[in-house]
Amino acid sequence: MSAFKTIDTLDVAGKRVFVRADLNVPMKDGVVTNTTRIDRTVATLKELSEKGGRVIVTSHLGRPKGEKNPEFTMKPVAEALGKAMGQDIPFATDCVGNDAKAVIDTLGDGDICMLENLRYYAGEEKNDPAFVDQLADLADVYVNDAFSTAHRAHASTEGLARKLPAAAGRLMQAELEALSNALESPARPVAAVVGGAKISTKLEVLGTLASKVDVLIIGGGMANTFLNAKGVNVGKSLCEHEMAETAREMLVAAEKAGCTVMLPVDGVVAKEFAANAANQVVDINDIPEDSMVLDAGPKTVAELSAKLKECKTIVWNGPLGAFEITPFDKATVALAQEAAEMTKAGTLLSVAGGGDTVAALEHAGVKETFSYVSTAGGAFLEWLEGKDLPGVEVVRA
Numbered sequence: 001m002s003a004f005k006t007i008d009t010l011d012v013a014g015k016r017v018f019v020r021a022d023l024n025v026p027m028k029d030g031v032v033t034n035t036t037r038i039d040r041t042v043a044t045l046k047e048l049s050e051k052g053g054r055v056i057v058t059s060h061l062g063r064p065k066g067e068k069n070p071e072f073t074m075k076p077v078a079e080a081l082g083k084a085m086g087q088d089i090p091f092a093t094d095c096v097g098n099d100a101k102a103v104i105d106t107l108g109d110g111d112i113c114m115l116e117n118l119r120y121y122a123g124e125e126k127n128d129p130a131f132v133d134q135l136a137d138l139a140d141v142y143v144n145d146a147f148s149t150a151h152r153a154h155a156s157t158e159g160l161a162r163k164l165p166a167a168a169g170r171l172m173q174a175e176l177e178a179l180s181n182a183l184e185s186p187a188r189p190v191a192a193v194v195g196g197a198k199i200s201t202k203l204e205v206l207g208t209l210a211s212k213v214d215v216l217i218i219g220g221g222m223a224n225t226f227l228n229a230k231g232v233n234v235g236k237s238l239c240e241h242e243m244a245e246t247a248r249e250m251l252v253a254a255e256k257a258g259c260t261v262m263l264p265v266d267g268v269v270a271k272e273f274a275a276n277a278a279n280q281v282v283d284i285n286d287i288p289e290d291s292m293v294l295d296a297g298p299k300t301v302a303e304l305s306a307k308l309k310e311c312k313t314i315v316w317n318g319p320l321g322a323f324e325i326t327p328f329d330k331a332t333v334a335l336a337q338e339a340a341e342m343t344k345a346g347t348l349l350s351v352a353g354g355g356d357t358v359a360a361l362e363h364a365g366v367k368e369t370f371s372y373v374s375t376a377g378g379a380f381l382e383w384l385e386g387k388d389l390p391g392v393e394v395v396r397a
């Protein structure tokens with residue numbers, strides 16, 4: 001991920017500025033229930049407004065599947081944005097055409113409006129050139145502040161950026177900088193934690209990380225697959241037995257790349273996947289036939305913590321155990337808190353992302369302490385896989 005254009009490169013004064021934000025916020029009964037995504041985009045909007053731009057805020061909301069379905073209207077989002085910004089945000093009942101134009105035409109320099117859901121048109125997700133032209137008709141310059149949709153080449157994330165002078169907004173800039181500091185030019189040693197249920201969903205992530213990082217910590221259900229591949233009897237644990245060969249190949253590739261792979265040396269086992277199930281700590285070679293590993297054990301945590309202390313950067317995706325059910329959250333919480341302490345002390349850059357990971361770090365009470373927590377599930381994973389993201393490619397310098 002080389003250099004990219006920021007809004008410093010754009011001349012926005014008196015211009016119509018199309019901002020692709022991610023305002024796909026949770027709603028209940030027509031009310032926004034969590035404004036995090038709205039709050040995070042305010043800095044970009046304020047700056048563009050202060051520079052005299054005529055700011056057009058756009059986003060998708062839910063999956064209206066190319067139809068004008070009032071269930072997915074952005075109107076309540078415009079109201080919530082108005083509250084967050086302390087000003088009225090005029091709302092256009094369409095995202096293209098005369099209704100959109102009419103509202104945009106009323107904007108003076110520094111004013112902000114919001115358009116209706118981009119996904120009311122099938123052309124959005126299809127990146128249809130005709131729909132791109134309709135969007136391009138509304139604006140002079142383009143700003144993308146939605147890293148979370150950057151892995152999709154949609155009209156508003158890719159096609160339009162090719163038509164207008166384009167740049168990353170401040171939120172996207174922060175995300176790109178954090179990601180680049182973590183894996184492209186990181187302070188070494190770099191550790192990666194890959195946990196979660198299955199390796200089959202994270203093959204590319206594991207492969208790419210093994211070639212880039214110094215230490216690869218494997219946890220969660222997927223650790224069982226690796227242990228099984230190494231001849232460990234994992235009892236009733238979640239395990240993809242059919243992936244044994246793939247897991248072995250990965251371990252060989254990691255070793256060739258000079259990457260140290262760390263697997264659990266002990267585990268917390270139970271007979272059922274349930275909160276507060278009767279459990280015990282066992283050596284990884286002594287997993288009872290009728291039990292399953294639901295968390296890494298204390299010896300593993302001690303080993304991982306000691307290794308982490310030698311590291312300067314950590315990239316984290318996926319929990320070390322079934323963190324949603326007590327007491328199987330212990331290893332995830334302990335390592336997350338260790339990383340948070342080091343981050344606070346200024347000795348570690350910590351970047352994490354992916355749906356479950358955000359929840360796990362929140363649960364550990366360290367979401368705010370990590371250097372950067374990406375809420376962009378799919379885009380974060382594709383970035384971890386080393387893929388070029390279409391929405392990022394179009395804002396490259």
Ligand code: AMP
Nearest residue numbers: 196197220221238293294318321322356
């Ligand atoms: P993922 O979506 O792949 O990141 O997986 C996250 C899920 O993996 C969480 O819901 C965890 O409960 C689950 N998980 C983590 N460790 C284990 C384990 N040892 N056994 C079963 N499920 C696990």
